[in-house]
Amino acid sequence: MAILECKNLFKKYGAVEALSDVTLSIDSGRIIGLLGPNGSGKTTLIKLANGLLMPSSGEILIDGKAPGRESHAIVSYLPERTAIPIWMNAKQLMDYYEDFYADFNRSAAEEMLEHLGIRPNQKIRQMSKGTREKVQLIMVMSRQAKLYFLDEPIGGVDPATRDYILSTIISNYNPEASVIISTHLISDVEKVLDDVLFINNGRLMLQTSVDQIREEKGMSVDELFREVFKC
Amino acid sequence: MLKKLLKHEFRATARTMLPMYLILLVASLGANLTTRGLLETEYPILDTIGVILVMLFVMAIIAVCVMTLVTMIERFCKNLLGDEGYLSMTLPVSVHQQVWTKLIVSVVWFAATAAAVVIAFCIMAFDLGVVKQALDVLVGLLRELWQNMSAYYALNGTAIVLELVVLVVVGLAANCLRFYAAMALGYSFANYKLPLAVVFFFVIGGVEKFLLSLAMNLLHIVNVADLFDQILIQHPMTMTHTVFVGCIVSQLILSGIFYFLTTYCLKNRLNLE
Amino acid sequence: MHWQFSNDMPIYTQLIEQIKVAIVSGVFLPGERLPSVRDLAVDAGVNPNTMQRAMAELERDKLVFSQRTSGRYVTEDHMVIHALKADLARIHVARCVEALERLGYTREDILDVLTNSLKGE
Numbered sequence: 001m002a003i004l005e006c007k008n009l010f011k012k013y014g015a016v017e018a019l020s021d022v023t024l025s026i027d028s029g030r031i032i033g034l035l036g037p038n039g040s041g042k043t044t045l046i047k048l049a050n051g052l053l054m055p056s057s058g059e060i061l062i063d064g065k066a067p068g069r070e071s072h073a074i075v076s077y078l079p080e081r082t083a084i085p086i087w088m089n090a091k092q093l094m095d096y097y098e099d100f101y102a103d104f105n106r107s108a109a110e111e112m113l114e115h116l117g118i119r120p121n122q123k124i125r126q127m128s129k130g131t132r133e134k135v136q137l138i139m140v141m142s143r144q145a146k147l148y149f150l151d152e153p154i155g156g157v158d159p160a161t162r163d164y165i166l167s168t169i170i171s172n173y174n175p176e177a178s179v180i181i182s183t184h185l186i187s188d189v190e191k192v193l194d195d196v197l198f199i200n201n202g203r204l205m206l207q208t209s210v211d212q213i214r215e216e217k218g219m220s221v222d223e224l225f226r227e228v229f230k231c
Numbered sequence: 232m233l234k235k236l237l238k239h240e241f242r243a244t245a246r247t248m249l250p251m252y253l254i255l256l257v258a259s260l261g262a263n264l265t266t267r268g269l270l271e272t273e274y275p276i277l278d279t280i281g282v283i284l285v286m287l288f289v290m291a292i293i294a295v296c297v298m299t300l301v302t303m304i305e306r307f308c309k310n311l312l313g314d315e316g317y318l319s320m321t322l323p324v325s326v327h328q329q330v331w332t333k334l335i336v337s338v339v340w341f342a343a344t345a346a347a348v349v350i351a352f353c354i355m356a357f358d359l360g361v362v363k364q365a366l367d368v369l370v371g372l373l374r375e376l377w378q379n380m381s382a383y384y385a386l387n388g389t390a391i392v393l394e395l396v397v398l399v400v401v402g403l404a405a406n407c408l409r410f411y412a413a414m415a416l417g418y419s420f421a422n423y424k425l426p427l428a429v430v431f432f433f434v435i436g437g438v439e440k441f442l443l444s445l446a447m448n449l450l451h452i453v454n455v456a457d458l459f460d461q462i463l464i465q466h467p468m469t470m471t472h473t474v475f476v477g478c479i480v481s482q483l484i485l486s487g488i489f490y491f492l493t494t495y496c497l498k499n500r501l502n503l504e
Numbered sequence: 505m506h507w508q509f510s511n512d513m514p515i516y517t518q519l520i521e522q523i524k525v526a527i528v529s530g531v532f533l534p535g536e537r538l539p540s541v542r543d544l545a546v547d548a549g550v551n552p553n554t555m556q557r558a559m560a561e562l563e564r565d566k567l568v569f570s571q572r573t574s575g576r577y578v579t580e581d582h583m584v585i586h587a588l589k590a591d592l593a594r595i596h597v598a599r600c601v602e603a604l605e606r607l608g609y610t611r612e613d614i615l616d617v618l619t620n621s622l623k624g625e
Binding site for chain 1: 509511512513514515516542545546548549550551552553554556
Binding site: 013047050051052053054068069070072073075077079081082083084085087092096099100101 | 232235238239242246310314315316320321323324325498499500501502504
């Protein structure tokens with residue numbers, strides 16, 4: 001069964017259509033790029049999947065159920081913003097994740113934090129913006145979830161951090177899970193993806209595999225993207 | 232999960248409230264020096280210190296009360312509707328559990344603050360003579376209470392105390408929920424979230440006043456005042472209970488409406504930035 | 505190991521090619537145990553599923569074999585490696601010839617160019 005399914009999904013903000021008639025289905029065991037220009041509806045789709053927005057019409061299902069407390073238990077979500085409470089220290093943050101998520105692998109998180117040189121009693125408030133983002137990613141990837149949503153994980157970070165983030169995603173990837181990565185920086189994530197979803201103006205333009213694009217068109221996803229979204 | 236939410240909510244709020252209580256304790260100890268005769272010496276400097284200590288004590292009391300209110304508002308606003316909402320609202324818990332957690336913890340802190348202020352006054356006034364007097368009064372009260380309990384009015388007396396406690400708790404809850412509903416409504420819009428929340432708070436208050444005056448007028452029209460007077464004279468206890476229970480029920484109804492508004496907005500109109 | 509990817513071919517075919525070169529050139533020795541798919545994927549910065557697919561292909565070509573419990577190994581059959589080496593050489597020569605022909609060299613000229621170039625070194 002599909003881990004994520006959208007059926008004629010619409011989301012309107014007043015008169016503006018943020019998502020328009022999106023129908024798609026995503027199976028387990030894939031790493032999927034949700035690709036589109038800024039403001040194309042990527043974040044709206046991810047928020048809908050996490051129950052942070054309600055659809056205007058249509059349906060979105062996680063493992064066959066509407067987003068809610070059951071889906072939250074199997075979905076690990078990296079929002080675009082830093083959402084971890086900054087007054088906590090690293091240890092308190094792990095306590096928090098461990099208490100609420102049965103699938104949280106504490107030793108994995110501890111190892112990754114130690115690798116970054118973060119002490120358990122270090123307050124998140126005292127960390128740089130980049131470090132906070134890394135800590136948040138570590139928390140998200142330390143869960144053994146069935147579905148991961150990573151909203152712009154590499155937006156606005158330096159190349160070294162980008163490599164760190166991508167290798168953290170790869171090394172924690174569990175082949176039974178699916179990972180959805182939204183980004184507009186395609187060339188950076190291309191090697192990591194199985195499939196791509198092209199989205200523009202709230203509409204799904206293309207759902208295909210990276211190999212297929214390269215085999216059939218003889219070009220990279222990045223090149224195809226530039227062609228499709230040429231201004 | 233409610234237990235875990237409560238645990239983490241207390242953890243998050245205690246880091247502001249406990250230091251506040253500590254400040255209050257220190258301030259009341261300072262004020263205690265004043266009551267021990269700092270103002271009655273012939274040294275003007277000690278006079279000044281005494282006045283400052285009393286002022287600090289008053290300020291500490293105000294600060295504790297204000298911080299309790301601010302913490303209640305801030306926890307809801309920041310933790311559920313701000314950036315932290317991306318984490319809080321995607322925990323495997325229900326919206327109801329979230330709202331109940333905030334509500335229970337806030338009511339507990341309000342009660343704790345009330346207790347802390349009472350204790351602070353006791354500390355300020357702590358003096359052997361005063362304590363002896365206070366103990367005498369307390370013993371007297373207890374004796375009286377015991378007599379009353381064992382007397383004819385026993386049941387009524389206990390019931391009224393219980394009703395009062397329930398009314399205070401329900402009233403506190405209704406007040407918290409009024410803030411929650413206003414914030415949940417205001418933050419469901421894309422822009423001007425905080426100003427709208429303030430507007431909604433006053434709109435809700437206005438609607439309440441309007442409905443209350445409407446009810447009063449209706450009562451006036453059917454001329455219940457005379458009826459009430461008669462009951463009050465003939466069955467004073469019945470009347471007291473009726474008023475208490477009436478207040479409790481009205482606060483419960485208000486709470487219910489605010490609770491519904493809050494959870495409806497959090498579920499269906501959540502709109503995180 | 506250094507990995508490099510071009511845009512015009514599927515990632516998994518490029519992975520296969522580069523692992524083959526690594527086997528022939530002795531980066532991975534015959535009979536040597538290969539790192540896990542996950543570690544290789546992290547090292548190359550690619551999707552573990554893609555690395556898995558490349559490994560499956562290499563296994564089909566008998567260049568690597570897996571032992572159920574202990575992991576995946578490079579083949580010990582020197583004949584297979586030798587044949588692979590010859591294969592890769594043919595591919596590189598063909599590419600070289602193609603490039604020179606595009607520059608206008610005839611087959612005879614190409615031989616001269618190559619001989620001179622090798623002597624010069």
